[in-house]
Amino acid sequence: MSLPQHSAAPVLRRPAAYGQQLPGRPMGVRQHPGVGPIGRHPMAVRPAPERPAPRPAATFLTVAEVAAIMRVSKMTVYRLVHGGELAAVRVGRSFRVPEPAVRTYLAGARTDVA
Numbered sequence: 001m002s003l004p005q006h007s008a009a010p011v012l013r014r015p016a017a018y019g020q021q022l023p024g025r026p027m028g029v030r031q032h033p034g035v036g037p038i039g040r041h042p043m044a045v046r047p048a049p050e051r052p053a054p055r056p057a058a059t060f061l062t063v064a065e066v067a068a069i070m071r072v073s074k075m076t077v078y079r080l081v082h083g084g085e086l087a088a089v090r091v092g093r094s095f096r097v098p099e100p101a102v103r104t105y106l107a108g109a110r111t112d113v114a
Helices: 064-068 076-080 099-108
Strands: 030-032 035-036 060-062 088-089 094-098
Touching: 030 094, 060 064, 060 076, 064 076, 064 094, 064 099, 094 099
Parallel strands: none
Antiparallel strands: 030 035, 060 094, 088 094
């Protein structure tokens, strides 16, 4: 009488403890369902988007600074801003005037006296 032949039992692997590497998979590579392996540097696959050229920093002046440069009152600067004669940006409850706008306004306001 012969003994029955058994097929080899499947080898069950226990999950690796934290920090240990699973056999057959490099360390740091995760498997997402339906996506494929994701390496340590997923951005290396995609080309980097081009950055726009840096713009020169704009200098903004407060209403008080503009009034001091023009040697007028702050109320006069507010009238110019509200009237649209002087460009300004509203920041919260105050206005900021770009420095080139002050230069442009002063260049256009010159008059020749005969």
